[in-house]
Amino acid sequence: MSEILYWQALNQALDAELAADDAVFTLGEDVGLYGGTYRVSEGLMAKYGEWRVRDTPISENSFTGLGVGAAMLGLRPVVEIMTINFALFAMDSLVNMAAKIPFMSGGQFPMPLTIRMPGGVARQLGAQHSQRLESMFMNVPGLRIAVPSTPQDAYWQLRQAIRSDDPVIVLEHELLYFSKGEVDTHASAPPLHQALIRRPGRDLTCISYSRMVPLALEAAQALHAEGVEMEVIDLRSLSPIDWATCVESVLRTHRCLIVEEDCRFAGVGAELAAELQERCFYQLDAPIQRVAGLDLPTPFNAKLEAASIPRQEDILKAARALLNLPQGES
């Protein structure tokens, strides 16, 4: 077991799958010679050659479509889209093709396609480069979405995604690439779509994913000092969602707080709240609450940008309010 960075975990996972199966190849802008914008494919072109690690032109729609066509012939493409913002050019390939072909063909064509891309608000990249968009993809039956928040999950979920016969989006986060954690490459990993309780707690359940998980864990630590035990669930997958883990927790704590970086309106939290109230309504002591991004294109100005997505104090306030506790100084 060793401590490595999130991007290194992805790099090792990709390397392992390229080594294990010669049907696996990766392509995208600057994945080869440059080693990937976030270094995820560093060293792989030298190791596997340009047919397996392919630098592409800026042609997202068609190189993602290339992944779809190649998957129909039994290859296992790993398409890197530099950021989720550029995936909007590839929506036809993802939504009309990858998500539909296995079904429309009556099951004749599996779709062992993996799409890797980071999303999220980073640091002052402006409104076009700060989108999250995950709820858009959740609304497409036929696509599966993994959202690793730790190097360990990045490693295993990417490997599992590549081995899946369904199209799987591995949604990374621009601010997680340089986060550090232990990676056990021999462990038996939990299933790709299983949620995990990152921190147990009796007083309320906080459901989160991706970069909001470390934020929720910090908030849980701060609440612990106030005598509040907040359970933190890392969804790890947005489609499908592991309802059993969420429901079991909410039935125990009777209170639920959802923390998402994406915009609040019609977002991930809306889906979670709707489903959980259907399943847990009579066990809830308070309405399910959401802490989410503002419904605003991300402002460039640093302070406004920071205020446009959940901060630790937003989580603390919402948690205290859910428990009818005084807000204190912070």
Next chain:
Amino acid sequence: MDRSQMQGLLRDMLRARAFEEAAAQGYAEGKIAGFLHLYPGEEAVAVGVLHAAEPGDYVVSTYREHVHALVRGIPARQIMAELYGKKTGISGGMGGSMHLFDRERRFLGGYAIVGETFPIALGAGYAVAYRRLPEAVICFFGDGAVNQGTFHESLNMAALWKLPILFVCENNHYQIGTEIHRHSAIVDVYKRACAYGIPAEQVDGMEVLAVHAAAQRALERVRSGDGPQFLELTTYRFRGHSMADPGSYRPEAEVKAYEAADPIAAALHEFQLRYPGAADLAAAGNDCLQRFTDHCCQEGHLDETALARLQAEVQAEIEDARRFAEESPEPSMEEARAILARNHRLETVVEAQA
């Protein structure tokens, strides 16, 4: 071209260089954040083309657009303030470095998603043709952008409907770390325009006078209703793709990538910057600014004192812009919300509760 026009070109090239160096400085000091794509090396392109433009023309640009904005007439103060995310910025601090907009100067924006400038220009060209006005739309883009589907779709429609658009490819031979021979089957970009019957020319983008002359010819034809024109201007950027990119990938990087598979070489992993810098290029005689300055001196348009005065004026302007940006106030969240709701002002809309 008379002496004052020549000096105008030179002045703008100097302003462009000085502005970008000041932006780099602001970034190094941590006062500017985010992606910062700079223009040194490519000045002759924006300056040559935009000096051929009329106030009635429209300009559409990319994320590498500070200089286009500056030469178009947006005050350095307002551009710099936008880079600093200030309220006094040309986009109110909401857009940032990659999204400068100026309605008054017909600057239709900087776009950060590669391939977006084509359809924007197409629509602007459609609106101009629709109103039968003698105006042109100038559409800037890089060599990497021509592989986006929007390029082909837009060129076809522009040619089909004879829209008044000047397509300007700033061919600096790189799509971030991917050199043009590795991203394009046809590396003479202008040839692609021929597929749509659009008159196209390849010009040395390091020669401001050549760029200016070509742009003037093309714009005359565009304004006279001949339909779209295409210019490929070959150039080079001195810095990395953005401030976040050390740009260490040119030929030595190829070696590095292959050596990375070698465990011994891996230990020697971090290479120093090998990217040819401004000094290397100037020494090789291919800095557009140096070339044009020499030309102006040789032709007797400029002497040393005049040049020194020009440089001092430029430095003062940029220093003023920097100070203005630093001292300007930041925008508020209320302002951000008001901007988002601005288009509601003439109607009743149910406002979302936050």
